[in-house]
């Protein structure tokens with residue numbers, strides 16, 4: 477049995493560094509060998525093809541073999557192509573400049589006219605720009621394959637960027653609150669609302685609507701969660717701007733307090749956004765569980781030949797997950813067979829959860845009391 481499952485001479489070692497079995501399956505005789513193995517265990521084809529990443533594939537082909545203990549070296553099969561990363565990056569950069577123009581126009585006009593509702597809305601738009609930068613860093617980092625310095629990949633750079641955005645949002649919120657306080661206590665002059673105020677607001681809302689339709693279209697075309705989330709956020713901005721326009725109309729008709737009140741409301745939005753980013757960042761940095769243990773367990777136990785599993789751990793971000801677990805296999809199973817079965821488990825997990833960047837599977841016999 478061992479002889480039939482031994483790697484072919486042309487393939488050499490078959491469990492490569494920085495390679496998920498989904499990708500190493502195409503190397504030489506590897507696929508055929510496992511296919512027959514799966515057939516023997518009554519396992520059908522996975523049916524889910526994962527897009528391949530050219531660079532890490534090339535790297536994988538030269539990576540040193542790792543075969544010991546059934547553990548698969550982390551490194552990650554990025555589940556999106558490089559071309560897609562580049563396309564998403566391009567969209568984000570264009571949107572970044574549009575958002576920046578919108579933000580600067582409102583901030584400049586807000587300071588000049590003394591209308592702090594416009595000023596706060598400008599800062600709110602600036603936070604979108606910061607979010608674009610974070611998204612861009614995340615997409616760029618995710619496009620970088622793991623290297624010698626960062627064997628787990630570069631996704632944490634996105635988390636670092638998100639943490640800086642939280643600090644930035646806090647500063648922005650303090651600035652808006654300071655201005656609102658000055659207006660409420662009468663330390664600042666009542667703003668002069670002119671036709672230009674409305675023109676600036678309406679023009680920026682127009683740009684926002686343009687960004688929404690562009691991002692929604694591209695998100696659908698590229699299947700990008702990042703772009704979709706950004707489009708949704710911009711949709712929220714339109715409502716913020718509409719609120720500010722309402723406050724400007726009120727201020728113009730003599731209810732001057734509406735201007736600082738609208739600013740306070742926007743400060744609340746900024747604070748809420750900051751809280752959400754801080755919470756998401758904390759979850760990633762504290763290695764909070766990403767995929768429920770029971771969900772993983774169900775898939776692993778569904779693989780014929782597997783007796784059970786335990787010590788399931790997931791960490792990372794919702795779209796880039798590292799998984800490790802112990803899988804129980806029959807004690808008498810030959811190592812080559814056990815290793816192959818561990819790859820079947822890994823393939824099934826990644827097919828069900830494409831966000832799994834890598835799964836490290838420790839194979840062991842079940843505890844005696846259980847079987």
Ligand SMILES: [Zn+2]
Pocket residue numbers: 490491492546548815819
């Ligand atoms: Zn392997």
Ligand SMILES: [Zn+2]
Pocket residue numbers: 786787802840
């Ligand atoms: Zn164990």
